[in-house]
Amino acid sequence: MASASSKSAYWRGFKDGAPFLLVVGPFGVLFGVVATEAGLNITETMAFSIMVIAGAAQFTAIQLMQDEAPTLIVLATALAVNLRMAMYSAALTPHLGSAPLWQRACIAYFTVDQSYAVSAAQFEKTPDWTLSQKIAYFFGAVTPVCPMWYVVTWIGAYAGTAIPPEFALDFAIPITFLAIIAPLLRTLPHVLACATSVILALSFAWVPYNLGLLIAALGAMMVGAQAELMLSRRVKP
Amino acid sequence: MIDSTQLWTVILGLGAGSFALRFSFLGIIGKRPLPEWVLRHLRYTAVAVLPGLIAPLVLWPAATGGELEPARLCAAAATLLIGITTRNVLAAIFGGAITLYGMMYLLA
Numbered sequence: 001m002a003s004a005s006s007k008s009a010y011w012r013g014f015k016d017g018a019p020f021l022l023v024v025g026p027f028g029v030l031f032g033v034v035a036t037e038a039g040l041n042i043t044e045t046m047a048f049s050i051m052v053i054a055g056a057a058q059f060t061a062i063q064l065m066q067d068e069a070p071t072l073i074v075l076a077t078a079l080a081v082n083l084r085m086a087m088y089s090a091a092l093t094p095h096l097g098s099a100p101l102w103q104r105a106c107i108a109y110f111t112v113d114q115s116y117a118v119s120a121a122q123f124e125k126t127p128d129w130t131l132s133q134k135i136a137y138f139f140g141a142v143t144p145v146c147p148m149w150y151v152v153t154w155i156g157a158y159a160g161t162a163i164p165p166e167f168a169l170d171f172a173i174p175i176t177f178l179a180i181i182a183p184l185l186r187t188l189p190h191v192l193a194c195a196t197s198v199i200l201a202l203s204f205a206w207v208p209y210n211l212g213l214l215i216a217a218l219g220a221m222m223v224g225a226q227a228e229l230m231l232s233r234r235v236k237p
Numbered sequence: 238m239i240d241s242t243q244l245w246t247v248i249l250g251l252g253a254g255s256f257a258l259r260f261s262f263l264g265i266i267g268k269r270p271l272p273e274w275v276l277r278h279l280r281y282t283a284v285a286v287l288p289g290l291i292a293p294l295v296l297w298p299a300a301t302g303g304e305l306e307p308a309r310l311c312a313a314a315a316t317l318l319i320g321i322t323t324r325n326v327l328a329a330i331f332g333g334a335i336t337l338y339g340m341m342y343l344l345a
Contacts, residue, residue: 026330040239044244051251078247081287087279090276096263171300175333178316178329182316182318197289201292213290220286221278
């Protein structure tokens with residue numbers, strides 16, 4: 001009985017994860033193309049997607065390396081992009097924290113925007129699910145998303161070598177990131193954080209080693225958090 | 238050209254670091270909840286890092302030697318506008334790409 005319900009939880013996760021193929025597919029192809037354009041070979045491009053498995057951080061690292069930023073700055077900035085993964089980890093812990101260590105390690109590796117988003121929403125709706133049902137659901141959501149990330153990266157890496165420079169692929173990263181940021185601007189604190197990030201990054205562009213971006217990111221996070229705090233105080237008398 | 242030693246250091250370091258972030262609470266800290274002020278800052282990481290990363294790329298594109306360029310500027314504006322109105326990442330990417338190529342064709 002337990003295994004039967006785990007099975008149905010798995011397929012429910014699969015069904016909920018499947019629509020993200022439409023996002024992950026083109027995004028991964030684009031990473032393969034951009035990485036190839038930056039001079040990475042297939043092995044290096046694939047290693048990137050398999051080891052890191054986080055699109056925005058991968059694009060960030062490639063861009064900064066092309067700007068000849070020092071290794072430490074590349075790592076710090078790309079990891080800052082991935083800080084949200086710690087938040088996902090914290091959010092999943094009440095639901096999946098009692099799984100065996102090796103399973104938690106697997107879950108951690110496959111914690112990406114999509115698997116987190118659908119799982120957090122689902123576990124909220126069905127808090128009475130058993131641990132095995134929740135784990136089955138999580139891996140169900142991972143199944144269509146993560147293997148596809150590797151496949152489309154590979155496709156992009158092969159296609160990338162065939163695309164001539166007239167196609168202005170230098171602008172693929174800005175367009176992709178703008179498209180990711182725009183839907184995130186859903187509250188005033190998000191808008192303020194975004195504006196702070198742009199203003200500080202441009203004003204501190206002269207700081208060596210691309211440190212200006214880290215300064216901007218730190219400042220923007222503080223502005224967002226402070227704005228949220230002030231707004232919530234005003235709502236609650 | 239990206240140096241191969243740097244590249245592999247970044248791939249391995251970023252892979253290990255990203256795993257550490259994902260494993261942090263799930264693996265080590267367990268069920269203890271995060272302080273609210275930490276969560277509040279973490280909510281803004283994406284909008285804090287990414288806009289700053291791309292702002293110089295939009296205003297001073299390397300492909301034009303750092304000169305402001307109308308096709309790229311319009312493409313950026315179109316992407317942002319479509320993204321905000323539709324909340325659809327793919328629609329914004331395609332809209333931005335079409336604007337970029339359209340403007341490049343018109344200005345050529």
